[in-house]
Amino acid sequence: MSSLEISSSCFNRETKLPLFPPLVEDSAFEPSRKDIDEVEEKSKDVINFTAEKLSVDEVSQLVMSPLCGAVSLFVGTTRNNFEGKKVISLEYEAYLPMAKNEVKKICSDIRQKWPVKHIAVFHRLGLVPVSEASIIIAVSSAHRAASLEAVSYAIDTLKAKVPIWKKEIYEESSSWKGNKECFWDSLLKHSLLCYTRGTKGGKRKQDKWICRMKGYLKWN
Amino acid sequence: MSSLEISSSCFNRETKLPLFPPLVEDSAFEPSRKDIDEVEEKSKDVINFTAEKLSVDEVSQLVMSPLCGAVSLFVGTTRNNFEGKKVISLEYEAYLPMAKNEVKKICSDIRQKWPVKHIAVFHRLGLVPVSEASIIIAVSSAHRAASLEAVSYAIDTLKAKVPIWKKEIYEESSSWKGNKECFWDSLLKHSLLCYTRGTKGGKRKQDKWICRMKGYLKWN
Structure with a gap:
């Protein structure tokens, strides 16, 4: 399966979620002998x-x-449980322009x-039932240390930086959450807290956080 | 695919290589809530x-x-090249009773x-063409750090301890090699060197190494 095939499949399949084509970038990786x-x-x-x-095979x-x-993969x-509650499925949403940008930076x-060769980061959006994959990261390299370390770095950094939210759907309830490791989630939670307080100080704090987010969007 | 299915497929498929059934062991892993x-x-x-x-999908x-x-995988x-030479394929052989024992110890x-849940270690024997997998290691865990670290440990330890030899088949030649990281390979190389020297001292050294190997086989 080539990257071109993935690209066309993303656009042609019927889905209500916004999709974007895979990014194909060149890097400085060189084989040991050109011939x-x-x-x-x-x-x-x-x-x-x-x-x-x-x-997993496709990625x-x-x-x-x-x-x-x-080739190393994550x-x-x-999972069918979270903090002692029975999970039925998870539902993922992403702010796609920012998520795409953050994943590109992780690859870079x-x-x-x-010294890795190819990198693939696939994230599923919408409902993901128990035992199914929400994310697959795969990295290839000439020798194993590079791909093993790169995959660990990729998933840790993705969890911390990429704006993806998930709705945990339990047997009798549900709740939307950001990844607890993600700084975007902290920003949004803080803004929301200030907003709902409705005080003058709260508004100033909210503006400060929104300003920080805008700065991040502009410069990163 | 259950472990039982793998077991039967190992015995029923026609192959000239000695195969053995997968090992299924229980461990102390406990879910957070029994219900x-x-x-x-x-x-x-x-x-x-x-x-x-x-x-990869199956494993x-x-x-x-x-x-x-x-789930983390390696x-x-x-590779199509080794030390500047063009590789056509690799051919693997293993001393199976010892290899099985060593992999069991790695799992243990x-x-x-x-705190991992399941571990799978699949090694292909015989000819493995360029770009095809000779080994797949997969580990699952509740949280990612455990499976990521366990997979790195598994491949590093397998390379260092499991008696598997490979024949590198180049365009115009071939050579059998142990894994350069594996202590079994050093032992065998040393024994062979002493043997071919044919001196009295060489024989004593050879006996010493063989004795060490026998001791390892007995006690490990």
Whole structure:
């Protein structure tokens, strides 16, 4: 499955969720000898937010390369429990322009830190039932240390920086939450708190946080 | 796909390589609330050495659990180059009783170190063409840190301790090698060196190494 195929599938499938095509970027990764492969293989970052069910085989195949001896993957799945409550499913929403931008930056950071070949980050949106994957991250590299470390870094950073919210649907209730590790969630919670307080001081605090968020959007 | 199905497939498929059934072990992993699942799911270690082509989807499905939010995987693939030479394929052989024992110990070590749910270690034997997987390790856990760290530990320890040899098949030549990180390889190389020297001192050294190996086989 090529990145081109993914791109067309994102646009053609019927879904109510906003999707965007995968990003394909080149990097400075070079094979040890140019004549190892007759056609030199360009490095790529494939980023996809989709309402479709995710496939581990599909994402791992995207990063496979004859130049690489290692592929590391992380698959995040819906657990049937959270803080002692029985979870039925999770529902994900993302602020897509920002989420795309943050994941692109994570890919760029990885390429600065490790000599990796291909990176794929797939996030499912909408309802994700128990045991199904909400995220798959796959990274390939010539040797194993680079891809193993890059995958850990990718999921830790994604949880901390990418604006994705999830609704936990329990047996008898539900609630929308940001990732507790994500600074976007803290910003929004603080703004909301100030707003609902409705005081003069609260309004000033809210404006301060919104200003910070706008600054972040502009400069990052 | 259940562990039982794997077990039968190992015995029924036609192959000239010696195969053994996957090991299924229970561990002390406990769900946070017994009533989260009506049927409590037992932890398992699935170990398989096979001549069949490996499937990332199949191995990842083996470790998926409704109790887990994370699955981490490592896939080792055949690179098309080694030290500047063009590799056509790799051919793997293992001393199976010892290899099985060593992988069982790695699983046991992992369960001492991290709260993981299921572990699967699949190693392909025989010829593995470029870009195909020779090994897939998959670990599931409630939270991501445990499975990420366990997979890194598993592949590092497997490379260092499990007696698996590979034949690198180049365009115009080939050579059998142990993993350079594996102490078994050093032992065998040293024994062979002493043997081929054919001196009295060489024989004593060889006996010493063989004695050490026998001791290891007996006590570990």
